[in-house]
Amino acid sequence: MLGLALSLASAASWGISDFLGGLQARRMPVLAVLAVSQPAGLVLIAILIALTGADPISAGKLTIAFVAGAASLGGLAAFYSAMAMGTVSVVAPVASLGVVVPVVYGLANGESPSAIQLAGLAPAIGGVAVLSYEEQPEHVESARAARLSILLAVIAGLGFGVFFTGLDIASPDRPGWAVLAVRVGGVATVLVALLATRTTFDGVAAAWPVLIVIGGFDVLANGLFAIASTKGVLPVVAVGGSMYPAFTVALAHAVLGERLATVQWMGVILALAGVGMIAAGS
Numbered sequence: 280m281l282g283l284a285l286s287l288a289s290a291a292s293w294g295i296s297d298f299l300g301g302l303q304a305r306r307m308p309v310l311a312v313l314a315v316s317q318p319a320g321l322v323l324i325a326i327l328i329a330l331t332g333a334d335p336i337s338a339g340k341l342t343i344a345f346v347a348g349a350a351s352l353g354g355l356a357a358f359y360s361a362m363a364m365g366t367v368s369v370v371a372p373v374a375s376l377g378v379v380v381p382v383v384y385g386l387a388n389g390e391s392p393s394a395i396q397l398a399g400l401a402p403a404i405g406g407v408a409v410l411s412y413e414e415q416p417e418h419v420e421s422a423r424a425a426r427l428s429i430l431l432a433v434i435a436g437l438g439f440g441v442f443f444t445g446l447d448i449a450s451p452d453r454p455g456w457a458v459l460a461v462r463v464g465g466v467a468t469v470l471v472a473l474l475a476t477r478t479t480f481d482g483v484a485a486a487w488p489v490l491i492v493i494g495g496f497d498v499l500a501n502g503l504f505a506i507a508s509t510k511g512v513l514p515v516v517a518v519g520g521s522m523y524p525a526f527t528v529a530l531a532h533a534v535l536g537e538r539l540a541t542v543q544w545m546g547v548i549l550a551l552a553g554v555g556m557i558a559a560g561s
Contacts, residue, residue, distance in 0.1 A: 282511020285503050286519030292500035294526025297371065298534075299493045300355065301362030301527075307482040309359045313352065313469050314478070315487060319494030321462040324455065324502070333455025340449040344457045347445025348464025354438020355465075356472075357431045365428025367531035368538075371524035372546065373432035378404065378521035380440025381447060385513030392512055395556050403518050403553025409546030443517050446501065447508040454505035461501055522550065 303312045336344075354377070361370040382400065392400075442461070449457040472478075483490070500523075507516040525547065531537040 282507045282509075282516045283519045285507035285510060286516040287522060289500040289503035289507060289520050290523040291526050292496045292503060293520070293523035294371075294530070296493050296496035296500060297355075297358060297362075297523060298367065298527045298530040299489060299496075300359050301367055301370075302534075303486055303489060303493070304359035304363040307480070307486065308478050309356050309363070310469065310472055310476065310478040311480050311483050312359060312490060312493070313356060313465075314473060314480070315483060315490035316494035316497065317352065317462065317465045317469050319491040320498035320501075321459070321466050321494075323495055324459050324462055324498050327502075328455040328459060331455065332453065333459075334451035334453040336449060336451055336456050340457065341460045343445050344449035344460035345464035345467075347442045347449065348461035349468045350438045350445065351442035351461065352438075352465040352468040354435040354442065357438065358435035361428040361431035361435060364424045365432075366425075366537060367535065368528045368543070370428055370432045371527040371531075373429055374435040374439060375521040375524050376404070376408065376433070377436030377438070377440030378443070378517050380437065381443040381513050381517035384444045385447075385517070390512040392515055396515055399553045399556025400518060401553065402549045402556070403522075406546045406548070406550025406553060409542060409549060439521075443504070443520060444513070446505050447513045447517075450505040450508050452506075452509050454502065454509070458498065458501045458505055462498065518553070525550070 300312055300316065354374075358370070358374050361374070382404075446454075446457060446461060449460070451457070500520075504516070504520045507519065510516075528537075528547075
């Protein structure tokens with residue numbers, strides 16, 4: 280139960296961070312958002328390690344966490360781009376389909392959720408699929424933009440799935456070094472991308488407090504998920520962590536005035552029912 284609760288808390292943090300990041304990506308280049316939020320998160324996790332300590336991990340696991348961070352950064356870049364051009368209430372749930380990656384990995388490596396937990400995975404993942412139902416075309420700039428935003432969301436989901444899996448593999452009980460390596464991987468990827476492009480930073484000076492908050496919530500989510508992965512089996516905590524769209528969609532509803540279609544509300548009910556079944560079996 281603790282693993283699921285922590286993974287749901289990580290979902291809330293990711294949901295807030297992702298919504299704010301997608302919102303800023305509508306106002307400035309995606310790389311500009313990441314160039315501030317990623318290093319801010321790196322500084323934060325370094326401070327936390329200095330204050331609380333962390334369990335040592337091997338060089339091999341540090342490498343895995345670094346790669347997971349690079350995958351997460353790629354996923355975030357695709358995700359922010361998708362939200363900048365499409366409907367947040369649709370893009371966020373599509374991206375969370377990446378939960379399939381750690382679920383399959385965990386099951387393939389012998390992790391054994393209870394029968395009710397396994398049964399709960401079906402409506403949880405099915406609910407996310409239903410949430411992918413496209414809203415009315417007037418909510419996006421064009422049919423082409425809608426299709427591209429969905430494709431980017433799928434790419435983002437794959438990046439997030441690799442991240443979930445890598446962080447689970449690398450995390451000890453006190454996962455500070457693993458989370459730090461994840462962030463280093465993300466920052467390194469941003470630097471490479473900045474060197475390969477001509478990104479402008481218009482608007483960053485006025486938005487830096489929000490960008491730092493984005494990095495803070497992202498690091499908090501990473502840490503909570505890393506701890507959750509040591510308290511529960513990966514297929515279960517990965518589904519909990521993938522519930523971040525519920526928070527992103529709620530913010531899109533409240534702040535941007537986006538509305539869900541009836542079938543999408545059915546997806547919300549399915550997803551929550553799945554989480555309830557998983558919790559009941561914990």
